[in-house]
Amino acid sequence: MPKVRTRYAPSPTGFPHAGNIRTALFNWLFARSQGGDFILRIEDTDIQRRVEGAVEDILGSLSWLNLLWDEGPYFQSERLSYYQEAARKLVEEGHAYPCYCSPQRLKELREEQVKRREPPGYDRRCRYYSWEERGKFEGTTPVIRFKVPLSGEIQFRDLIYGEVSLKCDTIDDFIILKSDGYPTYHLASVVDDHLMGITHVLRAEEWLSSTPRHLLLYEALGYSPPAFAHLPMILSPDKGKLSKRTGAPGVAELWRKGYLPEAVVNFLALLGWAFDDKTEIFSMDELIARFSLEGVSLNPAVFNLQKLTWMNGLYLRKKSPEEFARLLLSFLDRDLSSSVRRPLDPDYVAQVAPLIQERMRTLGEAAEATSFFFMLEVNFDPSLLKKSLPLLKMQTTLKVALENLELLSSFDTSSLEKLLRPLAESLNLKAGDLFQLLRLALTGRTASPPLFQTMEVLGKERCLHRIERAIMTIEQNVPSL
RNA sequence: GGCGCAUUCGUCUAGUGGCCAAGGACACCUCCCUCUCAAGGAGGAGAUCACCGGUUCGAAUCCGGUAUGCGCUACCA
Structure with missing residues (x-):
């Protein structure tokens, strides 16, 4: 083999x-x-x-x-002599012939045929010219057409579609060499597949109907054809x-x-x-x-x-933290608003990365998903909260949280949780309600990575600043407060 | 118009005569987990296997016809 x-x-x-x-x-x-x-x-x-x-x-x-x-x-444009030689040989051996019909005539011919509801195709006018008759066309460059047998049937076995057959009388004398000296696909691919020793041609199904022509060409050229496998579109x-x-x-x-x-x-x-x-x-x-x-x-x-997007999420989650952080950095650098200072800090990005790795389906979503980590300030819009508290309660809650947070010495996930859960209770709030309020103040959104981890990455300074801003926003909205 | 090829859930598909009153995945819905969003887990809904005939004890699977879709029918590839 x-x-x-x-x-x-x-x-x-x-x-x-x-x-x-x-x-x-x-x-x-x-x-x-x-x-x-x-x-x-x-x-x-x-x-x-x-x-x-x-x-x-x-x-x-x-x-x-x-x-x-x-x-x-390989570039076919650099291999023209091979195709021209093959065409010349075919003409010489009577498998092909020059055709002098003008594009204009072919167009009219086709229109005629369509009007008369006949199958469109070349009428083979030039096929039967003698050498003397061809002489009349001295000066005009012909195309070369392949002489398709007038009868018979081409059969072949496609590796995917199985037995396929086509009657020769449904194939017209197709062009193999254009008047500009370039080959058409049919000739070029056959010559090259032969010259390059291609054993299996896997190509789109749209070529299935053309394969019999190619087989005819292989035969006329004396080549043995490769195996064909057409792929569904x-x-x-x-x-x-x-x-x-x-x-x-x-x-x-x-x-x-x-x-x-x-x-x-x-x-x-x-x-x-x-x-x-x-x-x-x-x-x-x-x-x-x-x-x-x-x-x-x-x-x-x-x-x-949609399915690709799902699968991409799967692969994104499979990445090592380092690899993911590296990719994230390049997409953030490209997509984050220009108001964010560059260069981005790779260490900071590496801290953000694990928080969103399993929350993303494409890297294109990265900037949108993480922008609040990078912006100087975020908007606090209480109307976004599903279970909204009275503004006054919101404000006092934020103030108490702020005071407690200021006193926190180690601003890490577990310390934050140890502080905030009991705090909710003492404020007579459900933990979730407190967390959502803080989330909104800190990220400007109602959905984000887990709150404590987000706070740890954001850092104490940024967190305190954003909570202060939220408190101020409430004051501005309700001057009479 | 002629010729070629195809036809299973919305989509990608498994299935090659009995294991299929059709299995998996995406999307969708419900529930669990849970501070939100994801991820993960458990369920659900969704296909009279295009249709009609035939072969067979038995057909999504084989055969024929019809319909539909796509492709080819260029001095495009």
Whole structure:
């Protein structure tokens, strides 16, 4: 058995999204699981649609997810002579022919066909020209079209979809070489897959219907074809094709939003593949060990961001405290309001980190979740409290708390608890009510990490200051007090 | 229009003729834990397995048809 070689062959016409990268993942996993090689090839044969920065984005996305390639990237635009040579050979051997029809004529032809409710397709006008007739077109650069057999049937066995067949008379003479000298996908991918020794072509299901053409090309070129495995598409929540417009984030965007690469990989692996009826958390190594084409589903999958978000929370909680603090620091530095002084103190961030590690689903939520730790002051708005006390009671409560807190020598979690629980009782308040009041004064919110831990991290000085501010706020609201 | 492929809870899926009056996960609801929010734990609701026929003692699983969805049908990939 020859060594398995797979490839990921994106075209740089946009930034990779979940669907594209899932194809890369499956190719990568299959190669790794078989001890094979994973090759990266950039299919940049459409100079019109080329997008600036797309190649960098593709490379960056793969690297971020740790889907490293063993060979490449190869660029098809640098390999034109191979395709041109193949096309020349096909023409010479009667498998292909130059076509001089103008784009204008093809357009009209198609419109005609649609109007007459005929299947659109090239009418093969140039297929039968003699050499003399071709001479008439001296000066115009033709395209090269493949001579598809007029009858017969192509059958092949897809590793995922099983037996697939297509009658030749439903395939028109497709273009293999454009007039600008660039190949179309069909020719380029066949030539390259052969030249690069690709053994397994794993690509999106949208290519399934084109595979018979490719098989025809392999045969005419005298190549033996690789195995094909088409992967189910990934759909947008609206069940349409995945695209930015319909809410499918690009890979780069996932990183910006604070998703972890290992979570993205794990989640993507589950889109169209399953190991069993229970397991769904897999490390990269487990994925490699378990991945198989048999586990690939036949149905298109809808990209479900909610589940990714849940899974990301899981991975975030799995991080070591140090690693999590490091990540947190970089996201806070980026996202915290500019009014917060930089550079951020890494030690302080490391103290904040454990308080929110299990409360976050994406790093993108970090700044919002922790801003009160970093702001100079917070707003005290008593109306936020569910069980509101009379303002007067609030004020006296805060004052008593302040006095007691001032006297506290060690401002740590357990000392704070030892002080505040009894204090609630002596003030004739439920502990929860006191704590909520303090929480609001200290954080400006009704939800935060546990109060005493939050206070310890905030530190005595900040806490006292914020309680004083809250007391003042009440006074300003009720001047007659 | 033609051709191809698919069709199990809202979503991702398990299931390859009896173990399935269909299992797991996300989301949702309830309860427990609890100073709030999370996390965690325990429950709940949610799928006549697209539909109709057939094969079989027996079908989500096999076959045929219909419907629906998606894809291909470009000098795009």
